[in-house]
Amino acid sequence: MTKSEQNNIFEKWLSQHKALLFKVVRAYAVTVMDQDDLFQEIIIQVWHSIPTFRQQSSNTTWMYRIALNTAIKWVGKERKHTESQETLDNVQAILQETLIQVDERLTWLYEEIHKFDGIDRSITLLLLDGFSYKEMATILGISESNVGVKISRIKKQLITKSKQQDYHGIR
Template sequence: MDEIDHKSLFLKWLDEHGSAVIKVARAYTLTSDDCQDLAQEILLQAWKSLPSFEQKATAATWFYRVALHTAMNWQRKDKPRRSGQKPLLEVHTLASDGTDSAEQAQHKDTVERLYEAIHQLPEGDAALVLLYLDELSYREMSEVLGISESNVGVKLNRAKKSLSALMNGRD
């Protein structure tokens, strides 16, 4: 693949699957600055990895795989610095489209609690929950995570129970 094809393919995939980058970065960071840093690192890794893309997976699966692996590695390396930080979750709400502000505030609170709970899950479970929230099939999740579809089901059920307990304030 030459440089021009590489660039146009990357930009096309970024347009189609870029939201996955932000979702993953947000789930693995505590502050908006860190989220932006991690998103940039994910995009850099995706750009570097594109020449080795072998078309054994879909573009969405490949993008998620790069994003999740980069985020997990980044989180491990960055853990000492982040240990003293407090979560600062920014939820970007769309311009009011007729929904009342009480409903928007409740939605924002729910999303913030969801991300706080996802931060508390083990990294593999957090990755699985993100893929589930993005409505990937079990097959797609198994390809991204490199586990069997039946293992996806077992791990996802366990992660959902943990997430539910965290969301409801139980440990």
């Protein structure tokens, strides 16, 4: 594969699946700086992996797998730096002007997803994106029945926590 062919594939896939990658990034990285770092790491991994893509799955499934695996590894490496970065991130958040109206329910959902361990986070994102149990099992390397059990537990946990939430007086 030539670099030109690799570039064309990369640009096409990135334009088609950027939203998918951002979902993974947002679920695994909290701060804007961390999200930028993780996104860059994921696209680097996608770029390097293009020549090894064998079309045994869809390019969406393949990119999701790369994104999730990269995010899980990134979290492990970044965990030791979290405490030292927190102060700077708080200052950055204060200095940034919020221009986008944020849906509190969506913010809450991402906060809850961020609390899950790597596999539960991954399953939640895949579920929200409409992947079948079989596709999830393939991407994550676990059985379909394990996916089903985990989804059931995740749903119960989120339902319980959502009943405790109060959005401006609305339950």
